[in-house]
Amino acid sequence: MSPNSVISEGFEENRNLQISNKFLTRSGISGQGMFSADRFRPACHSSGSCAPLVRQFWNAGDYEVQQFVGPASHNNQNRLCVHPKFLHSNATSHKWVFGAIAELLDNAVDEICNGATFVKLDKIINPRSGSPALLIQDDGGGMDPESLRRCMSFGFSDKQSCSAIGHYGNGFKTSTMRLGADVIVFSRCMNKRVLTQSIGLLSYTFLRQEGYNDVVVPAVDYYFDPSSGVFTNLLRNGQKQFSSNLSMLLKWSPFLTETELLKNFDDIGHHGTKIIIYNLWFDDMGNMELDFESNEKEIYKQLYLEPMLIIDNDIIVSGAPKQVETNNNSVMLTQNYIATRLCFSLRAYSSILYLHTPEYFRIILRGQEVEHHSIARDLKFCECIKYKPQVGGRIEGEVITTIGFLKEAPLVNVHGFNIYHKNRLILPFCQVACTSGSRGRGVVGVLEANFIKPTHDKQGFEKSSLFKKLETRLKEMTYEYW
Template identity: 70%
Template sequence: MESANNSDSTNKQMEMQLSVVVSEAASYSAGAAHQSPSPDSCISQGFEGNRFSPRLATTAQGCYTAHGSSTVGFSSGNSAPLSRQFWSAGEYEDLPNTGLAHRRDGRNRLCVHPKFLHSNATSHKWAFGAIAELLDNAVDEIQNGATFIKVDKFITPHAGSLALLVQDDGGGMDPEFLRRCMSFGFSDKQASSNIGQYGNGFKTSTMRLGADVIVFTRNKKGSEVTQSVGLLSYTFLRQEGYSDIVVPAVDYSLDSSHGVLTRLHRKDRGQFFSNLSVMLKWSPFPTEAELLKNFNDIGAHGTKIIIYNLWNNDAGDTELDFESNEKDILINGAPKKAATNNVLLQVTQSHIATTLRYSLRAYCSILYLHVPAYFKIILRGSEVEHHYIARDLKYCECVKYRPQVGGKIEGELVTTIGFLKEAPFVDVHGFNIYYKNRLILPFHRVACHSGSKSRGVVGVLEANFIKPTHDKQGFERSNLYQKLEVRLKEMTNEYWGCYSHLIGYGKKVSNSSTPQAAIAYPLPLSSSSGCNIKPITVNPQMLTDNTSKSSHSSTVTPNIALLNASNTFNHGQIKSPVQAGMKRERGHEETEPLQKQARCSSTGTEVELHNCVGQRQVVDIKALMQQNREMKKDCLEQEKIQRELLFKLQELKNELEQVQQQHERLVSGLLVSNAIKMENV
């Protein structure tokens, strides 16, 4: 993260620059800001010129004029008022005399109608899915130095209406990249490393959340610093009657060493001020000074996105609820928790599998499988605590799966499967399927059984060999995906057959095939977190004995997950130690719960061992527990070392940047000094 001194210096420079910029624009923009600009003077999909000019309307609903007043609810032209409900916002009639745009050489060119902004955004059925797209962009910027992303409520000046703020301190965008971001089909991201790759996420997500979005971004390349503003406004395009998507954008060059802000004219001065006048009229910022103030808290580089004119639900309320919880953003109209004495219903209602559907904080906590310790998701001013679903499981198994097509292995994944620590008192089950670290399907149900079968069984896996849909809320129904679903269903049934008796359900087991069990405890961190603990097999006879009841029992508190790795990492099957690969027969399962043979405490960290067979076995398992305690201690030490190294790395980066800035100032001062000496000579 940039140092406080660097940020303060940038802010002071910005305050000095505002008066210079505004005074220069006064003579030109005084008249331009109050007139309807020509479409030819704006940027269509990030490129200048070649514009078709339809008839223009002059007023708009819910937007701002250049002098800061809100216009009336209907247009003086043929445009009807814009609906404030997302699913009906695309239903309007075009103005007459619209058609194909023509190039100067006489050839037709493809126009993207403003209605496409709405229809394109309908791929997001869920508002939080749209917000997740914007979070993905910040996570992709970690490689460019991003350390945080902030999501918060924003109150627009003058009108005081609600808006959504999304801001990060990544590398920012230069003028050309901003235009590509706000256009269609451009993406410089590498499919092998980044979450996004289609170049469409920004448009679909912002237009799904609100009718209009304005972007402020500052980018630094060497000693050159640029800052740009782009406006994508469905309200503007709709009310002015455009038949093509117009994206006004303005750029500035910042000389940080001298505190000078200069306008960049990509074509000419007239085009710059024409684009600027559109922004001042249709954005929440009616003057250039107010527009530029948004860069004050960005720092040396980063991006700020403000989505305004947020969509309403059927009840007339905004889809996003900022008022019910000051530390969260909720979905308006979400179901309320029912007052009940039913323990199963109480636990299920409070579980993250339920709350993630209407709580952005809950959803963000599991959105990424792993995030660097220094990267923070800040929601409503409070950091989101990362939630590892695998740590909520007990009696865990790790199962390797290698899908094959035509005899060729197409990929490999390891699934962690187990019972939720609340089981059997929770009606939740399913698999959390990630793609390149990003959650695509949370608690996806693959096994549908009547009664209690599969209840509480949850899995976590990262499947990078299948492709997600464009909204990243599902996967393409490819052959590989269908094979994966079938395997996960089989895995659920196999696991239930092996371990359901450990949480109170019974299973008739022959003497020759006693299922192997694992002690309940949250899983360790992955190797990417600095912890590299290998699984240890536990003797199943230490947990069960069907012959006689011993007069002694011992209680052991484990310190790390004991996973049945030696029997599970083989052809993706959950196997017993006695008869590997044996198929469990459904006829052996009983519907009534039997007396528990292994009882887990309410915290999920203590296991009472009943009916131990022999003192030697007790000594063996105690030795395993001691070994795991030592391994847990080593893991924590490695994590601490990793955090310290990451912190030192960030400090060194900050120091290096400060030294570079100091060097630039010294060189600049030297050049000025030499110039003065030459003049004196």
């Protein structure tokens, strides 16, 4: 158990989610003996008695919270309760769906040190409902029963290495809940010479429909018994608890039987993690936010008669701008450049998301490998400029910026700095200089600034004085270069 845990005893199965005290001040915890098991009971006892779930992410948090009833029991003294509504409000940190997907890619990339060689993203069909679901799978180290529960709690990060992208222990929850109402995780792991496989369910639908006032995460585990050669139920809290969790999984997951559920491990191998996000959110127009049907080819067909780039296997942000056809070369080149495409094509965004990954590591999007794109290689007349920010006379870091003109400038009307943090793209083509005149146009830079802190959604940086200094320096750099 992480030293950050609020609760000193172990994580009880099927109990409310926990929050690391990294996220809390003392005043965040009620001083009055807290929340009881009775209070954790569903507020609406019969399924369907709550208001129906809306399918639009931005509206899904708008519902009346039921009053807690019943006395506090001693069992749950000092426990912190997390209301299901928090799953939603926590996920609003991701304004952009691809920002949420990037978190799950980060978790797979962080597994490279534990053997991951690939992460794949794909559409699958939810066998229960027949609707599309998002699959993210890697062959990293996987999670043992304890880690899986920590992964589904808040604020617990197992990542010790300072080079890991994950740090806050919140990415899995914010991202999965931003993408869909429900997520099921399958993970296989070898730890202390015991091979285990675990399944956990974080389901907003289940919690809402059953009217829970706290977050219950049903999970079951199995261990490989070398004497029998088969996976056997791992009873952390007895057979009754196992069966109860399993029946919740079979009621609320896409899988109707234990055999169907366990079939998910067939393609996991000796270690790895499979995440299935289902009941994906819809946009305001009633379309699924992730569009698995259109692809860049179709969009580009609408944009230009002769598409420069033809890729079928992609995931598109629904409602991507469909621009008018034009013979204007500059508009055409600008629209085809990655700075434009990354806004709606996951293939484009994931191709620049990491500065570098080992050559053997592959991101496979809908069956086709994503080709890494180096923005620095798009530049001509390159210069490398070192910057050492100082605060109070003390050097706070060092960063080398590669700066140049885009090879197609001035036809391609794109400029700005691609600011990475620990290998991960945080700000793509961030405009720091005013380019309303011609000064600075077509100037693009790439840098990895590890001395500043990304915001929790990893789509921006904390507006610290160091960040402001960096912005100022990049602005000067643009004009000096020009």
